[in-house]
Amino acid sequence: MTRKTVRIAMNGVTGRMGHRQHLVRSILALREQGGLDLGDGTVLWPEPVLVGRREHALRALAERHGLEHFSTDLDAVLADPAVDIYFDAQVTSAREDALKKAIAAGKHIYTEKPTATGLDAALGLARLARDAGVKHGVVQDKLFLPGLLKLKRLIDGGFFGRVLSVRGEFGYWVFEGDWQSAQRPSWNYRAEDGGGIVVDMFPHWEYVLHELFGRVRTVQALTATHIPQRWDERDKPYDATADDAAYGVFELDGGVIAQINSSWAVRVHRDELVEFQVDGTEGSAVAGLRNCRVQHRGATPKPVWNPDLPATHSFRDQWQEVPDNGAFDNGFKTQWELFLKHVYAGDPYHWDLLAGARGVQLAELGLKSSAEGRRLDVPEIEL
Template identity: 65%
Template structure:
């Protein structure tokens, strides 16, 4: 067996998402499974160096997962040709500087989204990567969740016929931190630190809608800060300056209407933290993170509005569960393997920094719509 080593600079993996999804469940998992199988006895083995600002956290992670390399000196490894890939999972307001530095060093780029705090900076990174000739990709993890893969299966099979509308519901109650510790970091609720649910979640909605249903052409958005004060990680109160909920309507290219509600101040009464309902002439589906259920037109009940009698229908019973029919791997790990193969042997990888910029664009236009209280068209982006 021929093993090909591929060095990766992993910057910012001491945070929750970076540690759990990118390091443990992706890179460490790939190493434990024996690498990425390329066929014909060839294997691609990721070799990470953990880079960041906190020496103690980096050392602890490296020791726990038997990783020999870690450093607080990013510049040292940017100059090291043994590490051709740079990955960034830092906070949003630090990401652009790290990515820009890595592009100038000739590294291939893989990073979390949003790729930057502004559209202009996101486009600058995409153009810089293109002109430098480095391969680049952005995490679009929700496309690889089991529930959305099942939804994609339905779309490819033409299950819906003509699609009429999509209803996207996301969110849960994030505790304020006084009588129960909050389950999200405090910077999420400070605009000056890159926080806000529009900036955080609209990039996800953009790639989901673009990839599954068609390009987003216009948006109307209302943001709000429902909870004005929270407690930080040290138990000190702070004022929330960023939006914690957003209520949006979007129009897609083929006239599909999307309603997208995002909130960290909502109590869940649905099948999952994220549900996407698709209604078409021939049938409907509701997808969560892992499951998906359908209702074909022949199974659709025929209710009549009559509030004077008990409801004679059990509407939930009229839906059928879409079977797994496959073994689903971790969504982040799937995309990591695809990007590694893209770098090593140029396999297709369409989710580049320009796609990341589209997510930042929708966030900016959503904020603009909220500020100006009007619909905003979404122009095409190019580099």
């Protein structure tokens, strides 16, 4: 076996998602398993180069994980010919300029979403990467969750018959920060800093709907800022200028109707933080992060509405659990493996910057729909 070292500039990994999911549970996990076997006698050995603005935080992170390379000088890192890939997990407002620099330096691109703050900029990045001949990918992690993989298995097996509707519920209560610390950074609630739940979550809903059920044709959304004042990391009050909840209706190819509620001001009364119920002519399913339950047409009870009598049975008990039928790895790690195989083995890969631009487009149109109070068409985009 030949070991090939792959240097990856990882920008923004001092943040929660970049650190936990991308650095620790993806890149370092690949190292712990001995690298990534390409199947041709080559094993890729990922060597992260940590990049960020705070040297002390980078140094502490590098020491914690036994890593050698870190820098606050992005330009110098991108000028290093030994660096093959640039990964970005920064705040959205800083991402576009950094991606442009990386593309200009000839680096392959792997990035969190949204890829930019607007559709024109997102398409511009995709065109730059195409013209530069670099390979590019966008994180679409929810496709690789066990619950959604089981849901995809049901779709591929024809379980639903004709899909009629999709209903999604996502969210949890994010504390305001005064009497209990908030679970999310304060910039998430400032529109001027690129915050807002539409910008954060609609790109996710676009690829979930697109990949599993069909392209989004129309969007009608209503946004809200339910909590107008929050407290930041220094315990200082600030005005929340971004939306913390969004209620969306999407029409998909084939007439499928999807309704998805997203909120950081909701208390959880469901089995998982995100759940999708899919109803079809032949059966229904409820899928979460890990689990998926089904009810087939032939096993569907016949409930009768009678508000004068208490329910004598549990509706949840009438559903059947979908078995794992295999092992599921971390979804972020799985997609990293697919991207690395795309770059170094030429494997097909379609979760690219154009796919990322579709997510930016849906977020942009969702905000416009809410502002204008009307349903909007979602035009098909291309490079």
